[in-house]
Amino acid sequence: MENLDFIWKRLNFFQSADTTQRFLKNGYHNLGVNDAELKSYDNCYPFMYYLEQGELFYNQAALSPFSIKPILLFYGLVHLLKACILTTDPFYPSSTSVLAHGVSARKRKKRQYYFYHDEIKIQKYGLCPHFSEQMFHVKHLEGEKFIMGELFSLVAELDDAFLFIKGKSNMIVLQRSNTNLITIPREASDLYHMDDKRLKQYLNDKYKGGQISWQGENDAEQLTFERKEAIKPPFREHIFKQVTCLPARLHSNNTLPDMIIHYLILYNLSMIARYETEWWFELIKTTPNSDYPFIKTFLDITEKKGPFLVYQYLMQGQPL
Template sequence: MISKQLTWKRIQRFHSATQARSYLSERYKMLKIEGASAKAYDNCYSFIYYLEQGEAFYEQASTTTLSIRPILLYYGLIHLIKACLLSIDPYYPHTTTVLAHGVSTRKRKKKDYKFFDDEVKVQKNGLCTYFSERMFHVKHLEGDKFKMGELLKLIVELEESFSFFKGKANMIELPKKNNHSYLLPTELLNSYHMDGQRMKEYLTYKCKKHIQWGNDAGGHMTLNQCIGNTPPFRYHIEKESLWLPSTIHELTFLPDLLIHYLILYNLSMISRYETEWWMELIKTTPNDDYPFIRDFLDITEAKGPFLIERYLREGSDSIMD
């Protein structure tokens, strides 16, 4: 498992003003920003402060009570995302419209409320749509509604929880063939009702990174490891392995960072404004919402910074043309 300590140690390398300026300068030059070096000089401390503030929220979240943990994790993730945005947009925030959350929650029904059935709605302006477009090229989210249960199904580290509580796994692991490739298991082909060629066409179309296809000695299809955590593929940070949804999922295009953002936003709002339901959930654990929320918070505390560090480290692959 990739430890939280290692992830933060890698992020902390950017705390050096010299390193931050060099990094931002290279990013801006790749974006063909006029006066890239000057903009990097102007932005390097803001970049560092976003990372430091984000880390401070995560540190507090790791030691605080569960009741306020979602708020701290959400704001920690926001600051880390802002650092990523500054690495590709030297003028961020160029307008106040990008400072809003960019998501809203529906009015809750107090009776028989279930977190799995709750939804969030993406707004036209705000951080959500802005970082989705700039960092991951995911557009046209305005007005889309996302149900918590469907988003949680795409958190690969929750696959054991789903198997235990729901009796059904949502993810299928791709066996590692060697240090460079993964095998497409027959189980996956059967689950998708596709033959090898059709699966190859589907994944090539859906994945935004180039897939190098091959075959092992037994004729089974393999694909290269360098595609990483690119939808529809999901990287399991605890098992350090690559997974795919067990069935075709309508939200398969969503990047992990956006999924974590949407769930954390909703949990932070519940923690702040639905105090009665939230505290009752924590104290009496009346249904399966509790173990899933608890497990998700543990996962996102490690996965959020991991996704940020991976984005910064592989930034040259993420810059928009």
């Protein structure tokens, strides 16, 4: 992975009205937006300001105490997401209903509360359902509930923590050649309880990047596909080890995009840091259970991966 400084430097290429207006206009033309040129002029400065404000939050998070880091990282990601939304929704925000977070946290129990087992719920309106639909075509999230531990398990970079703390791995590391051919090991068929044919069909159905270009159709020993673009669910990219992974078990959330996962976890952590001060500081000061290492490791990851995901999204179809 390019280091974080490199990502911000690339995102700073957009800090030019001419460049950003042209970038947005091309995108709007491809979407068939009426008055694409006018809307690109209207949105180029908000787009630039969202990116700049997002970077300021991330920079401040890097310098701030752990106790307030989730708040800064969450709002950093929110601003970067708003820039991304403007590439697909030229009329954002079209109403005040899309300005809310779009997620709610359940009332917390004062005793024996574990963040790992905590649950959040997606609301009908707000930023979360809006960017999920606009950016990733993920619809019908209203009323869906997500458990933090299950979301953690889909973060590829957290796999070492799971292996050490829980004694299990959540990811299957796929073999990748220099020609961008990715081989799925036999282990995947065993863990998914499928033969190669069924596994291939399952991945074709679930893959968010379109139909997979499979290689070696007659090879019964392995499934190999060609990577033609940025990795998308159900596959996951480990940005530090630079490997492609597949979740080690079938789960309804396997196709949830990384950006939604990071948003949901950061939302919950930011709410706790703001409103559950007693529990939050007891966690930080006494570290009574495995919540702390998971949270600490996740915050270290998302500080780097959030901007990377945004950069990757904006550069779709262009040289990365």
